[in-house]
Amino acid sequence: MIQAEDPDGPRAASSSAAGRECIEWRVAKLHGTNSNYFQERLPTITQPHAPTVEYDSGRVFLKWSTALAASGPTPAYRIWSGDWPGARLPFHPHTTATLSIRLPAAGAGEGSFRVEAIASQAGPSFASPIPAACAGLHSPFSQKPLHSAGRLYTESNAPTLWKRRKEEGMPIHRVFLVHGMGNHPKGWSKSVTGLLAGLYKQYPKLAEKPLDQRIRFHEINYDDIFRGLADNWAARAAELRKLITPGASPLLTNVFDELSAAATTDNNFIWSHAADVVLYRLAAEVRMAIRTTVAKQFAEGINEDLDARQTCRFSVLAHSLGTAVAHDSMHALMAGTNAVPGGRSFSPRNVKAVCFMQIANVSRLLETEPDVYESHYRPGPSDGNDNGANYFFNCRNSWDPFPVLRPFEPVGWPAEFFREITVRHVHDKNVHGFEHYLKHPAVHIPFFRAATDDLGTPRKITRTQEDAALQAFDERALPGALALVGELNNLPFAKSDTWEKIGEVAKWFEGALSRV
């Protein structure tokens, strides 16, 4: 008999192979196990031994023994140079004693080499499609994959055969900018784009082509909904306040006095900042309105490019509350609707972002529906059916208190497409600020690479330039940084705290900044 509370549960599904496959998915999702339906532990992959390395005429020659596959085939090898992910080599049958590869020595790095087999288990995996029996259920990420990110970086010092053209080049990459809490009238992104323009010029190869011929910034606006509500309440409350005396009803008097202040944004943290977060999290209708307006703006931008040149390379750069807004809105757009023909035109099968870059990510803290780890707002292969982007960069400053609560920590997202970027710099008192994050090379370099089609063998910002930028960056440039760090180090909140604490976090943060 099918259990009513779980009509899709084991009893319903176990009668078929497809159903058993679905159960394996669900078990893996819940428990991260590496086993089949019968709970037999699946064999794990045996990695190759450390490769032998020979240098020969400006090239590196690596040789290694074969890996031994797990229950599924080994699709590829990844060559690592120290901590740097390198070339990816499709699996070859091991008909010789060793496998080998020759690589250009320049830029191959000074670290030791390592060869890693990319596992492909018979059980649920990130790249596998969701079994049909599980249609409608969540898609699990069953296990952490082996590291397999990026490419081998080479230096390009030789004279180039291809001379860059002087004007219009590749399709302009559209970057949607999504702001966080606070007052953000139209034009708010000027400070962000101005900063990025200055940083762009620091990299000579990148700057060979003007920024506006590579990247088109598309400012997303939704703050007018918050401000419209606040102005509405303030105006009504002011009128109503005239009709009542405190003696008649102290409660109503207090309510109207508080609402009258709603439209004031200067020195009014509650209404200018905190109210945005509370309204977005608690007032579902406000959330729906914002999600719709942002989804509309995404769709308009993407469609403009697809209509003009049938190509749209786009990314989303979101900050703070904007990470939750971007997540919810892009997922809604990609999930589509049956309300109109063409309602799925923006699904990941038809449209895919190059990169979602989440700065001070609070999407999990403010999560409602869908689950932030299982929505379309996640990374994956460029031909994946469900992942909305190829790459996902999650950026966090260790001193920023907001992402501490219920942090965004996906399990099972492949390192090839997901990167956690943790920085520790203190250049401004407001370590949570959008611009503050972007100043760090560890944040803006991946962004520039994603936005300029340079995530293969990077040529526009080489590895050497990246290392130099990181070395030269002064993490504690703010006078009094140590004192600020000392204050912020005493954060009295934990990962287990939830969104209800966000007001306290904001108050504590304000206090910490004022004491320095």
Add this chain to the structure above:
Amino acid sequence: MKLFRAPAFLLAVLAAAPVLAQTCPDTQKLEPKTAQEAGDLWSGNRDDDCLGEDKCKSALCVSVGPSIEKIKGGKMAPTAALRAVFQDLEAAGKGPLYEKLRRRMGLYLAQVPEGGTFENLNGSQFEISAAQRLFESQPADTIDFELYLQEHCSTPASCTAAWREAAAVATQSTLFRRIIVASMGTGRLGMVEYLTGLDARWRHYVLGPRAQYPWELLVNGWRYRKAANLVEPPNNQFIFAHPSTALELSGRDKGQAAASLLLEAFGWNSWTWQGNETRQRFGASAILSWRTTTALAGDRIFGYGAMVHLPHSLSIGYVYRPTDLGRHSLVLGADAAKLFTKGSDARKQLLGGQ
């Protein structure tokens, strides 16, 4: 004469050079001899939209380009253009990249519905990623263009052959993708128009005439707490502790209206959507009222009653006050009150200028 012509010829070439440098080359005529050269060519051509993008000048791009415009205009079925690209691929050769793309295109074409939509097929798989790869989730078919060029440039001849194969495959894949995108233009536009209307409706609901106070948003938002996708705004709502201004008329006031503070303690309201705006249907509330006139002996400020919300923004109610003077009052909501305020334009319009 020859000597005179030679400098003129050179001048003509030099003058044309900037123009030539601004157009895409015929990628099949380029001959990189080393991995470095091939890599630079790849990067440059990608950067300048020469591999199947709208600036591409290869023979296939030139022949397929006009088809894309016709498909956009609805004057050509996309399947014919897709098959043209596939046929070009079949005639191209036998290299490993060709084989992989052939396989993926063949699988895609097998699913293409005649006269149907491509919406549910995976057209984005034919877009080259920022890491210069195709088909990343298919290990047997993954194409890593940069790695391929690195591995096949051991000799100048093999390097040139590898380059030409990579460039051709990139062009064919990109053109294939562009045809698919062009064919979905009408659907995308429909979705954008739908979102524009939906945005207008939500804004009207949240910020418009029946805009709610924060506590009402919490109550009415409850039904959307699990909504993950795009949804329509509602056509009804709970009213909960909703304050407003009103006008009261009672016998005590001898026909003069007096302002009052009205609190709709709880109620229900409903409407229909016409376009992106609401048209009131029916609603009703239990109300509390505080009159603002100076208290007279035996008078009480507080009263209670009920109100109905009617079409054309008319809200009319009744309030009872246990007082010696004027126990029964007629209440008019703010919009209805405007009609009856002496001298109001609405009243003048209704009563023919009086």
